[in-house]
Amino acid sequence: MSNVQSLERALTLLNALSDYPDGIQIARLTEQVGLSKSTTHRLLATLSSMNYVVKDPETDKYKLGLQILFLSRNILNQNNVVSTARPYLEKLSAEVNETVHLCVEDLGEVTYIDKIESNQTIRMFSRIGSRAPMYCTGVGKVLYAGMAESRLEQLIAQVDFVPKTKNTITSAEALRKEIQKVKQQGYALDDVENEEGIRCIAAPIYNHEGKIVASFSISGPSNRVTLDLVNGMLIDKVKQTSMEISRSLGYVGGI
Secondary structure, eight states, X not given: OOOOHHHHHHHHHHHHHTTOTTOEEHHHHHHHHTOOHHHHHHHHHHHHHTTSEEEOXXXXXXXXXXXXXHHTXXXXXXXXXXXXXXXXXXXHHHHHTSEEEXXXXXXXXXXEEEEEOOXXXXXXXXXXTOEEOSTXXXXXXXXXXXXXXXXXXXXXXXXXXXXXXXXXXXXXXXXXXXXXXXXXXXXXXXESOSSTTEEEEEEEEEXXXXXXXXXXXXXXXXXXXXXXXXXXXXXXXXXXXXXXXXXXXXXXXXX
């Protein structure tokens, strides 16, 4: 089935605008999406009339409107993983005083569906709704570990192994070995593989059918989230939290 061109272009604009919470001027937006200025202006006018896009009269920058929020108001509420997991993840974050993420897989990428910030200062690029590669994140490795072999191989074949740091996995063979290790130990590490100076430990969340439906992680600077801390405390913490959330979702197996 062919795409409706005007709809596809409008959605492309919305996707581009989502990267600019403070807005972007039409000339730069036009360059980014590869459309003519007249086409971009016409689409923005329509989107603005329906409050999907707003224009700041002082800066002439466009940004997403509140209608987007209205559309998404029930998405996370319908996902009982978020509401079930949140009190446990809040407790975990308070205990370790580091940032905790909750993630699912979507279209072969990690999608952040909840985030509990620590009260310690750290620059992290994640936010709810943002996406990240699976091969270089702890949460992604955990989600890989819960997949059927056919689905796993399909996604591995699509990976562009970009070395984000000197520790990043850069081959399918190494990734398969890492996933097998995750299955055996029940948790995954992002050992400064996705962001320089950031280490994460992740664990699975199982549903009542015993399937991994989400993963969560403790993330922090590597000088605080040391390997000694991981081995001495955090492995036990994430496994305990994994069990508590999974039990709340009806899981009866072991972790």
